[in-house]
Amino acid sequence: MTALLTEPLRGVLERLHDAARHDDDLHLAPPPPDASAQQRADALASAYLPVSAEGGRLLYSLVRSARPRTVVEFGTSYGISTLYLAAAVRDNGAGKVVTxxxxxxxxxxxxxxxxxxxxxxxxxxLPGDARQTLAAIDGPVGLVLLDGWKDLYLPVLRLLEPQLAPGALxxxxxxxxxxxxxxxxxxxxxxxxxxxxDFPVEDGMEISCYAG
Known part of the structure; x- marks a missing residue:
């Protein structure tokens, strides 16, 4: 039985997905284009910005299949995607998630x-800017999820590349x-x-295998 279908994790995911459906009702003013990452994070602190349930199940399946010892996530938000990653690590019986x-x-x-x-x-x-908090991450990293500020995907990936295991996702x-x-x-x-x-789930996911 997968942890996704058992309590208490199932109930927490249902509660968070339900709360995230109200993101569109917040009518938050977008931060200015020149806002820093911290300013953007503070401006959207009440928004869940979640992965979809379908995307979450895909993440769970990838972690179960790849069985990485270390999973790194850029962009925790309220922890919805983190829960799917953690459920897979728990069901694998080994590993950790660093977010x-x-x-x-x-x-x-x-x-x-x-x-x-x-x-x-x-x-x-890890609280703080990923470009700093992930600088000292211990490898090998077997799976990375990039779901923070989109313009920082590439800098964060380049930061993590020296720690990626061959075949990392x-x-x-x-x-x-x-x-x-x-x-x-x-x-x-x-x-x-x-x-x-390119994988067609919600707003799109790019799944890349690192040849190393």
Whole structure:
């Protein structure tokens, strides 16, 4: 039986997905184009910005199949995607998830949600800028989920590349966004060392295998 279908994790996911459906009702003013990553995070601190349930099940399946010892996530938010990753790590019987988030409010909420779901022991939530918090990550990293600010996908990936295991999976979410284009150009270029596939789930996911 997968942890996704058992309590308390199932109930926490249902609660969070239900709450996330109200993101469109928030009518938050978008941060200015020149806003820093921290300013953007603070402006959207009340928005869940979640992965879909279908996307979450895909993430769970990829982690179960690849069985990475270390999963790294860029962009925790309220922890919805983190829960799918953690459930897979728990069901694999080994491994850990390291995730990073700029918003202090979201760090606290994600930690509480992970504890409520009973998977906090397999997740480390790093508060702060991923370009700093992930600089000292221990490898090998077997799977990376990029789901933070889209313009930072490529810098974060380049930061993690020295720690990627051969055959590591890198998943970029929301690939239909124009700001993801530099990242897509990079992972789709064979010279970068990836075999990359566009997967049609919600706003798009790019699944890339690192040849190493």
């Amino acid at each position: 990073t988030e700029l918003s202090a409010a979201k760090v606290a909420a994600a930690r509480a949600n992970l504890a409520d779901a009973g998977v906090a022991d397999v997740v480390e939530v 890198v998943i970029g979410d929301d690939t239909s966004f124009a700001t993801v284009r530099p990242y897509l150009d990079y992972v789709r270029d064979p010279a970068s060392g990836y075999l990359s596939v």
